[in-house]
Amino acid sequence: MYADGCASSEARACVVVVPGLGDGPASLSYVARGSALEARCASTARALIRFELSTSYEGYGTRRLRDDARDIDAVIRALRVKFPLATSFALVGHSTGCQSICHYLASGYDSASAVDRIVLQAGVSDRDWYDADCGREVMREWVARAREMAPDDLMPADTPGTYGVATNARRFLSLASAGGDDDWFSLDIFDGSSGEGVESSKIVRKLGAGACARVDVRLVVSTADEYVPYDRDVVVAHNERIRDAFARVAKSARTHYIEANHDLSDMAEKDAPGFVDFVLS
Template sequence: MILQGTLSTYNPQTRLTMFESGPQHSSTSVLFIGGLMDGYNAVPYLPLLNEALANELGVSLIQVMLSSSHAGYGTATLMEDVWELDALLTYLREQRNKTRIFIIGHSTGSQDAIKYVTYGKNQSVVKGIVLQGAVSDREFLSSSVENYGKYLRLAQRMINDGNGQELMVREVDVAPITANRFFSLAAVGGDDDMFSSDIPFEALHALFKEVKMPLIMVHSGKDEYIPSRVNKEKLYTQLAKASPTCLGAVVLPEADHVISDQPSQITFCKAVVEFIQRVVVDLDRLEQSQQQSFDELSL
């Protein structure tokens, strides 16, 4: 399926763009934030998701290009993503009349989602988040990169020498990567280290308690980026318990990291639609109650 929509520049200074498909007149939109190496059309479920959002909810799907998209992640930070997302949400509020945004974070986009609703200036417009494929870069790198320990020590040494913003040797990653970013992804307690199975519950709770809006987590039973040594069920349970605003966790038993199979895509889209419907009902009820109280005070 080909997505038809509008490509817009949301930040003229950096020439960063967004792509909106579906009912663009809606004041509610779903913002998809991809992971490392992702750009537009990053995952196979986006066409089906776009269709479900349009038909079931009458809302649009927005994909965003950040400086960290594609191979740019190696020289970016999560906070830089937050600043660029702030520019996007300012554009959506002021130029596109968007009043309710739901974020779907895929993979490292989940870190962006958590970071944004913790530090973003426009976080009040975000009414809910979906974390899909939230996995530990650190655990994946430590189990799959042959010289993981050597590279981590190199990154630490460069940072200690005041060279954290310098690029590491070419062999470290497929993209040019600074010592700061590699450390963030690969080190215990790095800025990107949010979903590792060995993070103490207290630390996880401290992270998730900053999220004030509802969220759901969607996990893939055959996620190839989770090492076999990790107890997936235990990890999923711990992540959900650590979040005070989590409305549930959905496990797609046959899905891989990007949800390639169609049956899992259908289940995922249904879960997203039902989550948004539930949150919107609660928001409408709250707004009606506030309006009623205001009217009573005005009498």
């Protein structure tokens, strides 16, 4: 676990970064040492925390969101000891880190009561991307094949959507099938075409029993995200529906749009202050 910003025990708040698939604690430039976010944390008595999930890098292929939730719980509990003066805990998720945070909040951990803000940066749909990148019918055939396998059996090496990562049938289905554990943000959930819609989305169903009631939700949306197979107008409409779903169960929910790629590595310097303000205020 790495702590920057105000890393002393005097920190009054913690900002905890939850990485996405294939990532780890050093993957994101916007939380690195010298970043605008790190500098703001240092000047406002916040500790900026980066840690390695058991699913980090290629570990995700044989693990589950519940493993991420367990890891987040362990980190929050450790931070409450390390930073005894901290009264605010924010979780900043990148990509699948967003689903990991949602799953953690829905899992009933006592530590979740300390979390008062979640920032979901690039919370996108793996299923939508796989369908666009590999072909919907191709993915449906492989999903059907995975359903006939034992959960811990590894998918064949040429399975589309695994991109060379050893992936068991359970995780493949979680990522690639409708209603899988990882399937929180797909387009058809929110536009009504799947028969669901905002009010019956997983966000409302899983987080609507008080798990998110005291949490401010901040959605950071990249309008040039290379893993989102829709045009800008669809991106905006889709994320406004996602925001509306969170608004039904959270203390507050807001969106912030940035003309940048999936991990914000090409975010313009002029956009960094507004991004930091949105994350922290």
